[in-house]
Amino acid sequence: MSLLEVRSVKKVYTTRFGGNQVQALSNVSFSVEEGEYVAIMGESGSGKTTLLNILASLDKPTSGEVLLNGKNIVNIREKDLSAFRREHLGFVFQDFNLLDTFSLKDNIFLPLVLSGTPHREMEQRLSPLAKKLSIADILEKYPYEVSGGQKQRVAAARALITNPQLVLADEPTGALDSKASAHLLRLFEEVNHDGQTILMVTHSIGAASHAGRVLFIKDGEVFHQIYRGGMSDDQMYQSISDALTVITTGGESR
Amino acid sequence: MSRLFYPKLAAVNLRKNARTYFPYLLTCIFSVAAFYIMGSIGQNPGLSSLRGADTVSMMLFFGTIVIGIFSLIFLFYTNSFLIKRRKKELGLYNILGMEKKHIARVLTFEMLIVAVISLTLGLLGGMLLSKLLFLLLLNVLGIQTSIAFMVSVPMIVTTILLFGGIFLLTLLSNLLQVKLSNPINLLKGGQTGEKEPRSSIILTILGVLSMGGGYWIALTVKDPVTALSLFFLAVILVIIGTYCLFTSGSIAVLKLLRKNKRFYYKRKNFIPVSGMIYRMKQNAVGLANICILSTMVLVTVSTTVSLFVGQQDILDSRYPRDYAISVTDSEENRQKVDELMHKHADDAGVNPVGVVRYRSFKLALYQQENSFLTDIPSDAQTSSALQHVVAVTFVPLEDYNQVANTSLALNDGEAMVYSSNLDFNLTSMTFGGKTVQVKEKLTAMPFAQFTPEMVSDNLYVVVKDLDTVKSIRDALVGKPDYIPLFTIYNRDVAYNLEFDLNGRDNAIIGFAQSLEQDIRTTFKDTTRNVDSYHLKQDEFKSLYGGFFFLGIFLGLLFLMATVLIIYYKQISEGYDDHDRFDIMQKVGMSRQEVKQSIRRQILMVFFLLLVVAAIHLAAAMPVILKLLLMFGMTKTWLVLTCAGVTLLMFVVFYLLIYSLTAKAYYRLVQR
Numbered sequence: 001m002s003l004l005e006v007r008s009v010k011k012v013y014t015t016r017f018g019g020n021q022v023q024a025l026s027n028v029s030f031s032v033e034e035g036e037y038v039a040i041m042g043e044s045g046s047g048k049t050t051l052l053n054i055l056a057s058l059d060k061p062t063s064g065e066v067l068l069n070g071k072n073i074v075n076i077r078e079k080d081l082s083a084f085r086r087e088h089l090g091f092v093f094q095d096f097n098l099l100d101t102f103s104l105k106d107n108i109f110l111p112l113v114l115s116g117t118p119h120r121e122m123e124q125r126l127s128p129l130a131k132k133l134s135i136a137d138i139l140e141k142y143p144y145e146v147s148g149g150q151k152q153r154v155a156a157a158r159a160l161i162t163n164p165q166l167v168l169a170d171e172p173t174g175a176l177d178s179k180a181s182a183h184l185l186r187l188f189e190e191v192n193h194d195g196q197t198i199l200m201v202t203h204s205i206g207a208a209s210h211a212g213r214v215l216f217i218k219d220g221e222v223f224h225q226i227y228r229g230g231m232s233d234d235q236m237y238q239s240i241s242d243a244l245t246v247i248t249t250g251g252e253s254r
Numbered sequence: 255m256s257r258l259f260y261p262k263l264a265a266v267n268l269r270k271n272a273r274t275y276f277p278y279l280l281t282c283i284f285s286v287a288a289f290y291i292m293g294s295i296g297q298n299p300g301l302s303s304l305r306g307a308d309t310v311s312m313m314l315f316f317g318t319i320v321i322g323i324f325s326l327i328f329l330f331y332t333n334s335f336l337i338k339r340r341k342k343e344l345g346l347y348n349i350l351g352m353e354k355k356h357i358a359r360v361l362t363f364e365m366l367i368v369a370v371i372s373l374t375l376g377l378l379g380g381m382l383l384s385k386l387l388f389l390l391l392l393n394v395l396g397i398q399t400s401i402a403f404m405v406s407v408p409m410i411v412t413t414i415l416l417f418g419g420i421f422l423l424t425l426l427s428n429l430l431q432v433k434l435s436n437p438i439n440l441l442k443g444g445q446t447g448e449k450e451p452r453s454s455i456i457l458t459i460l461g462v463l464s465m466g467g468g469y470w471i472a473l474t475v476k477d478p479v480t481a482l483s484l485f486f487l488a489v490i491l492v493i494i495g496t497y498c499l500f501t502s503g504s505i506a507v508l509k510l511l512r513k514n515k516r517f518y519y520k521r522k523n524f525i526p527v528s529g530m531i532y533r534m535k536q537n538a539v540g541l542a543n544i545c546i547l548s549t550m551v552l553v554t555v556s557t558t559v560s561l562f563v564g565q566q567d568i569l570d571s572r573y574p575r576d577y578a579i580s581v582t583d584s585e586e587n588r589q590k591v592d593e594l595m596h597k598h599a600d601d602a603g604v605n606p607v608g609v610v611r612y613r614s615f616k617l618a619l620y621q622q623e624n625s626f627l628t629d630i631p632s633d634a635q636t637s638s639a640l641q642h643v644v645a646v647t648f649v650p651l652e653d654y655n656q657v658a659n660t661s662l663a664l665n666d667g668e669a670m671v672y673s674s675n676l677d678f679n680l681t682s683m684t685f686g687g688k689t690v691q692v693k694e695k696l697t698a699m700p701f702a703q704f705t706p707e708m709v710s711d712n713l714y715v716v717v718k719d720l721d722t723v724k725s726i727r728d729a730l731v732g733k734p735d736y737i738p739l740f741t742i743y744n745r746d747v748a749y750n751l752e753f754d755l756n757g758r759d760n761a762i763i764g765f766a767q768s769l770e771q772d773i774r775t776t777f778k779d780t781t782r783n784v785d786s787y788h789l790k791q792d793e794f795k796s797l798y799g800g801f802f803f804l805g806i807f808l809g810l811l812f813l814m815a816t817v818l819i820i821y822y823k824q825i826s827e828g829y830d831d832h833d834r835f836d837i838m839q840k841v842g843m844s845r846q847e848v849k850q851s852i853r854r855q856i857l858m859v860f861f862l863l864l865v866v867a868a869i870h871l872a873a874a875m876p877v878i879l880k881l882l883l884m885f886g887m888t889k890t891w892l893v894l895t896c897a898g899v900t901l902l903m904f905v906v907f908y909l910l911i912y913s914l915t916a917k918a919y920y921r922l923v924q925r
Contacts, residue, residue: 058840079844086842097837101532109519111842119519158841 001070002031003197004166009064011050024050026220032199037192039211040201047220048201056089056168057081086111090159094171096151098143105139108158125161133157133187149180169200173207185210209237218247264363274339274825278332279372281818285325286376288811290413291384292318294406298388310800317804321811326420328815333424335822337431344432358429365425373414381405395799458506461498468492472877481880492870493546500542504534525851533859537823541863544819548867551812552900557878558805560896561885565798568886573787576755579773582780583613583749591751594772602765604757612653613720615727615747619646625684628730644711650720657700664693664718672696674712686729723747762788817911824915828922835923860912868901
């Protein structure tokens with residue numbers, strides 16, 4: 001059984017007064033195996049973010065199913081949703097979403113505190129993670145005192161500290177310079193290598209070329225996918241780039 | 255570019271920022287109106303024709319100045335809030351290609367619009383309301399006259415000058431801020447100073463000390479005279495303490511909580527504690543302002559209300575008889591006073607009843623244990639000297655027996671004593687070398703007690719006969735270098751005539767005035783004293799009615815300021831919390847949880863204020879009671895009831911305002 005199964009998900013937005021209907025996702029199906037590192041690519045407006053929001057249970061599909069470990073997350077009741085998100089999913093956002101009111105350490109602890117984890121266990125979980133993400137010496141600082149790359153690594157630590165079944169990353173390198181991006185992507189690879197399943201939405205070819213598989217979305221459907229197989233990062237980069245050229249020039253091949 | 259471009263842009267800006275500018279405009283209008291009303295009532299010619307007009311117009315003048323100063327500070331403060339919110343917008347203009355001088359032009363036009371609207375509406379409203387409020391004032395003073403509607407031109411000019419000045423000053427400070435900042439700063443203006451607050455130990459200690467000092471003064475003050483001199487100091491100390499403790503103390507406490515890992519990393523404490531640290535830093539000064547303003551409302555209103563409600567009691571206790579005359583004692587004077595009384599009574603058609611006649615010698619003395627001195631000793635502390643001053647009245651036994659309808663007897667060197675101080679326990683007393691033994695403590699005195707306001711204790715000493723009174727007089731004031739502590743008393747033995755009056759109110763007033771006039775001229779060469787309950791009643795009405803009017807008026811003004819600060823606080827918190835609200839939901843809190851946690855924090859902040867204001871009021875009560883004692887207000891329960899009712903009404907009003915503004919807040923957070 002796959003870790004994540006998306007079955008014929010459709011999402012239609014209706015404007016507030018009923019008038020126009022916008023179809024963001026028409027028919028999306030794919031699955032992610034445990035331990036995979038999947039990137040989802042597509043142009044602006046292709047439905048990437050809508051898909052991620054549905055996977056994150058922040059939004060509900062108009063029709064279709066999303067199974068995480070065989071459980072349909074579409075049917076989870078509203079009041080159990082936040083606990084579900086906290087325990088099974090980890091998030092990394094483009095704009096970090098760290099709270100200025102907390103020190104970096106407390107930002108990382110936030111989901112654990114919400115789940116009622118004892119303080120001693122929090123510290124035990126944090127120390128290897130902080131070392132791995134090389135943020136151990138800035139933990140007492142505040143978000144406004146550190147660089148973007150450091151913020152994003154802290155956000156990654158917050159996503160990983162709950163040992164989630166799936167990490168969802170939304171353009172994680174979008175706000176970072178190339179050096180910080182490279183560092184973060186390398187860390188993602190390492191984390192994935194240790195067995196963490198990652199699903200990343202991006203339109204950076206560089207970011208996607210680190211993934212084990214790349215899905216292309218166009219007009220609300222999965223249009224194409226590339227498996228890494230034995231390819232190096234550079235070869236991967238080349239074939240993603242080729243695929244994108246085909247997609248944007250309007251080729252119909254599948 | 256059209257010439258109307260800038261005015262138009264300014265108008266559009268104001269309309270777009272209506273959520274914050276509308277309350278500001280309302281405040282301006284209200285302040286202008288309040289200033290004009292207070293000033294124009296004071297200058298109303300109708301007022302000067304009334305009895306006690308001097309007292310009332312002095313008070314109104316004082317009130318006008320208070321409103322002026324308050325408006326200056328408050329409008330300036332509110333504006334700083336507005337301009338901070340708008341920095342991003344101004345920065346955007348700058349980046350889009352407007353030069354700073356163009357922005358300055360827009361700001362100038364905006365201020366011009368605000369000034370014109372608030373002065374026009376404020377003055378119009380003021381003119382309409384001043385008539386109403388003047389009638390209200392007359393009603394409070396218990397005077398019924400018809401006074402024509404009038405517009406005070408000098409007051410209009412003063413108002414325009416004052417508020418024009420305030421607006422100009424605000425504009426200049428805004429322009430300076432724009433001039434001093436670059437576009438990036440302007441763009442980020444709303445977010446500057448997000449750093450975690452530092453709590454200073456020194457400030458916290460200073461806060462604790464001054465708050466403690468203020469409370470200590472308030473709670474330990476023994477007598478009205480000291481209360482008066484220390485009240486101001488206590489108020490200043492408590493204000494300093496409140497500011498320090500809100501800004502520094504609160505954060506120190508919260509950080510201490512955060513240090514306790516077991517406590518801090520608990521689901522129910524984690525977000526409130528850190529959120530409060532952040533909130534207190536941004537809002538501490540504003541919150542301290544609200545707290546102090548609320549306390550001011552509570553103290554002003556409850557004091558003036560209790561004086562107003564209790565004025566009849568004060569009058570009754572201070573003037574037990576309707577009329578009292580006191581002149582230098584002689585056979586001739588006695589006859590003259592009696593004649594005058596009967597003559598004026600017949601003329602006015604009133605009937606003197608329960609007439610009491612007695613002789614006495616009265617003066618103020620400094621009490622040192624059991625000896626009474628005519629001077630304050632040079633080693634006495636000046637601040638507390640007045641608490642030892644006692645008003646002493648010597649009465650011959652013969653007169654006492656006659657008035658009290660008793661037949662008591664005394665030997666040489668013996669005395670019967672009545673003291674208004676219940677702790678009085680002397681067994682012998684020395685007056686200028688003459689010692690008397692206290693034979694008996696009396697529980698009541700049949701004479702009216704006229705006590706000067708500064709002296710708290712009244713002592714009556716009944717001695718064997720008039721000769722004894724005279725010998726004590728000679729021993730005390732016979733020296734040529736004698737300077738009295740208070741000049742209002744007779745230097746000689748006085749003849750007192752006290753009586754009640756029957757008749758129509760107008761007739762009694764007429765009688766009281768004409769008799770007083772006559773006695774003043776007849777006895778112009780000797781000391782004489784006239785007190786009329788009915789004349790005092792009018793004086794009291796204008797004094798306490800004036801206080802009451804002023805108290806309510808200023809109370810309302812402070813209340814308006816409180817409301818506005820609360821509203822602005824809610825709005826700015828709403829903008830700030832919106833993003834955090836979002837992030838917390840993404841990280842795994844449900845909508846409900848976030849909402850609950852925010853509500854709890856806001857409730858904590860705003861109700862902390864209410865509690866502190868109530869504690870301040872409670873701590874101020876002993877001082878207020880002492881001060882009111884000077885006005886002759888002895889009914890503690892009445893004052894406490896007034897304070898309680900005021901507090902209750904304030905709490906209800908506060909809750910109302912809170913819930914209304916909280917709605918604006920939630921709308922912002924959930925947008």
